[in-house]
Amino acid sequence: MNEYDDKWEDHINALLDGELSAGDADLLKAQASDDRELARAIVEAYQLHRAMDQLNVERAPRSLTKRLNAIPREHRSASAFTLFQPRWAMALAVIPLIVITVSLMRPDTPSASEIAKARQEMAIAFAYIDKAAVLTGREIESTVGQTMANAVTGSVNKVIQSENLTSKEKKA
Amino acid sequence: MKRLLMNKFVIGLFCTLLALPAMAQEDELKNLAGYVDFGNLSATYGEPKITINLGGTMLNFVGMMSSSESPETSDLISKLKGIRVQIYSIGEDTDAAMHQFGETKSNLQSSGWEPIVQVNEEDEQVLVYMKAVDGNMEGMTVMVVDDEEAVFVNVIGQLNPAELAKVMDRFDVNVDLALD
Numbered sequence: 001m002n003e004y005d006d007k008w009e010d011h012i013n014a015l016l017d018g019e020l021s022a023g024d025a026d027l028l029k030a031q032a033s034d035d036r037e038l039a040r041a042i043v044e045a046y047q048l049h050r051a052m053d054q055l056n057v058e059r060a061p062r063s064l065t066k067r068l069n070a071i072p073r074e075h076r077s078a079s080a081f082t083l084f085q086p087r088w089a090m091a092l093a094v095i096p097l098i099v100i101t102v103s104l105m106r107p108d109t110p111s112a113s114e115i116a117k118a119r120q121e122m123a124i125a126f127a128y129i130d131k132a133a134v135l136t137g138r139e140i141e142s143t144v145g146q147t148m149a150n151a152v153t154g155s156v157n158k159v160i161q162s163e164n165l166t167s168k169e170k171k172a
Numbered sequence: 173m174k175r176l177l178m179n180k181f182v183i184g185l186f187c188t189l190l191a192l193p194a195m196a197q198e199d200e201l202k203n204l205a206g207y208v209d210f211g212n213l214s215a216t217y218g219e220p221k222i223t224i225n226l227g228g229t230m231l232n233f234v235g236m237m238s239s240s241e242s243p244e245t246s247d248l249i250s251k252l253k254g255i256r257v258q259i260y261s262i263g264e265d266t267d268a269a270m271h272q273f274g275e276t277k278s279n280l281q282s283s284g285w286e287p288i289v290q291v292n293e294e295d296e297q298v299l300v301y302m303k304a305v306d307g308n309m310e311g312m313t314v315m316v317v318d319d320e321e322a323v324f325v326n327v328i329g330q331l332n333p334a335e336l337a338k339v340m341d342r343f344d345v346n347v348d349l350a351l352d
Contacts, residue, residue, distance in 0.1 A: 110233055119234045121224040123343035125255045128325050130340050132314045133333055136289040136298055 012042055016049045200227055201254045206303050206311020206328035208285075210258055210276055213322060216268035217260040224257035231255070245339045254328035262322050269322035273297055273315055276324070280313065288312075295319050 011028045014020040020028070032039040060068075110118070201207050214220070226234075235249035262269050280301045281287075291298035296318040303311040309330045316323040 110230060115230070115233050115237050118226055118230045119237070119343075121257070122226060122231070122234060122249070122255055124222065125224055125226075125257045125325055125327065126336055126340060126343065128257065128259075128316075128323055129312070129314050129327065129331075129333070130336060132298055132300060132316055132323075132325075133289075133337075135316075136291050136300065 008038055008041070012045045015042070016045060201225070201256065201328060204253055204310070204328050205305050206253070206309075206326070208256075208276065208280065208311065208313045208324075208326045210256075210315075210324040210326070211272050213258075213260050213262075213268055213272055216265070217262050217322070220258045220260050222257055222259040224255060226255040228253045242339065242342050244335070245342055248331070248335050248339055252327060252329035252331065254326075256324075256326040256328075258324045260322045262317070262320065264319050266317060266319060266322075269317045270297065272322070273299070273317050276313075276315060277301075285313070 008028070008031070011020060011024055015025060015028060028038075028042075032042055231249055231252050231254070235246045238249060239246035260269065277299060280303075283303075284305075285301040285303045287299070288302050289298065289300040297316070299313075299315045301313045302309060303313075311329065312327045312331050314323070314325040
């Protein structure tokens with residue numbers, strides 16, 4: 001179909017749809033008077049239009065309607081969000097990684113009850129150390145006497161204190 | 173099949189990531205020079221009746237909480253990096269505890285720990301070891317095995333027993349120690 005035919009075809013369609021302006025309608029009418037092919041094309045188009053109007057629209061079967069309606073839903077579920085697609089798996093794996101990294105970078109803030117429990121546990125540990133020191137002092141005392149026991153336990157403390165003193169001197 | 177593998181992969185990754193903080197806490201102490209591996213006597217005596225694992229972060233909070241009431245206590249705690257305690261009720265079956273005692277003692281000696289006090293009685297063994305690196309105290313270990321309990325205490329960091337004796341009164345400790 002050439003450009004000339006396209007132009008008149010648009011006019012014919014517009015005429016049948018009632019959308020052709022009065023000026024264009026007169027122009028088309030004048031042209032059809034001189035052009036028998038165009039006149040016949042208008043008549044055929046009009047008859048086709050009438051025949052289309054007379055066709056009854058048959059309702060689609062219910063099952064077909066359901067299937068057609070389901071197509072967009074099936075399409076959406078397949079492509080929108082699938083948890084274990086690789087890109088979602090990576091994204092989900094990154095979330096706990098970020099949380100853990102942040103929690104490792106800043107110290108956790110324990111609750112007051114947790115600190116109190118830790119203090120009690122620390123006191124228990126200290127009590128055992130203190131008791132062990134008393135026990136060893138008593139054993140030494142029963143073996144070599146009070147004076148020697150004090151000397152030995154005192155020297156033990158001195159040994160440990162001297163280690164601390166050395167470290168303090170080094171820091172200074 | 174592919175989706176099943178992906179599910180397993182994601183769940184495995186989640187579990188690994190969630191276990192990281194616990195592993196990091198344990199490693200935090202294990203990597204310190206004053207750490208002592210006491211082994212595990214659970215197979216013989218069941219779970220320890222007391223287990224204490226305090227890391228540096230928690231001790232810092234305890235120290236901060238103590239600073240207002242006792243600067244001495246706070247100062248003592250500030251030098252600590254970790255405290256670990258395992259206490260087993262052993263009844264009269266001391267063999268496994270004594271074996272662990274000897275094995276730990278051997279490990280301490282071979283890794284540069286110095287004996288401070290040792291009591292060798294027929295029914296009671298007490299051992300205090302200290303670790304120093306370049307003149308700095310890095311840890312102290314107290315082990316006691318008698319006919320009732322096996323006690324393993326590991327203090328990581330600097331602890332002066334003389335200072336400890338001064339601050340003990342400030343702690344409201346109500347424990348029934350079998351060392352009497």
